[in-house]
Amino acid sequence: MSTLSIIIILVAVVLVLWAVTSYNSLVKLRNNRENAFANIDVQLKQRHDLIPQLVATVKGYATHEREVLQRVTEARTAAMSASGINEKIAAENALSSALAGLKVSLEAYPELKANQNFLQLQTEIADVENKLAAVRRFFNSATRELNNAVETFPSNILAGMFGFTRQPMFEIPQESRAQLDKAPDIQF
Numbered sequence: 001m002s003t004l005s006i007i008i009i010l011v012a013v014v015l016v017l018w019a020v021t022s023y024n025s026l027v028k029l030r031n032n033r034e035n036a037f038a039n040i041d042v043q044l045k046q047r048h049d050l051i052p053q054l055v056a057t058v059k060g061y062a063t064h065e066r067e068v069l070q071r072v073t074e075a076r077t078a079a080m081s082a083s084g085i086n087e088k089i090a091a092e093n094a095l096s097s098a099l100a101g102l103k104v105s106l107e108a109y110p111e112l113k114a115n116q117n118f119l120q121l122q123t124e125i126a127d128v129e130n131k132l133a134a135v136r137r138f139f140n141s142a143t144r145e146l147n148n149a150v151e152t153f154p155s156n157i158l159a160g161m162f163g164f165t166r167q168p169m170f171e172i173p174q175e176s177r178a179q180l181d182k183a184p185d186i187q188f
Contacts, residue, residue: 011185023157030144033167036139037085040170043132044079046094050100050128051076054121072098091168096172099125140169 055069075091075098082091147166149158159165 018154019158022155023162026146026149026155026159026162026164029149030164031143033139033142033146034085036135036142037088039059039135041134042090044088045137047095047125047128047132048076048080050121050125054102054118054125057115057118057121068098069104072102089168090164093172112177136170140171143167143169162176178187 051072055073059069072095077097079088079091079095082088146164149155150164150166
């Protein structure tokens with residue numbers, strides 16, 4: 001066997017090993033992202049379970065806030081029926097916006113804010129929202145790692161060949177960003 005043949009075989013073996021390693025790395029990153037979203041799904045399920053209780057409690061006080069309550073209920077239904085990570089992200093962003101609108105309208109009901117059931121639900125929802133924020137950060141980190149691997153050379157070559165594409169982050173919807181920029185009202 002000539003030296004040239006040995007070099008060609010070695011290069012081929014190195015390329016095959018690189019391809020297998022790169023492909024396996026991309027699969028692990030994709031699975032890590034999907035696992036991160038499964039963690040989000042658990043928190044979203046808790047959130048979806050709490051919303052009907054919150055709506056029912058508020059209905060007794062806020063009879064003229066039907067439109068806001070209906071928007072929350074419709075957004076929850078859409079979020080629960082969404083399939084696929086990207087569709088769920090969009091539906092959950094709509095639900096977050098609807099819940100933000102509900103929070104704003106509830107400020108007009110001081111007697112509701114003192115109701116024990118409402119306070120407990122509000123605490124539980126705040127807890128779920130905090131957990132959601134944590135798992136969203138993990139999901140976005142996993143998504144960033146996958147996107148980096150999909151877009152950087154040389155792994156982008158294999159990513160394109162095997163259908164790995166850039167994936168969206170779980171970001172705050174644009175309409176909610178304005179509310180976050182506003183300073184909170186503090187009342188004593």
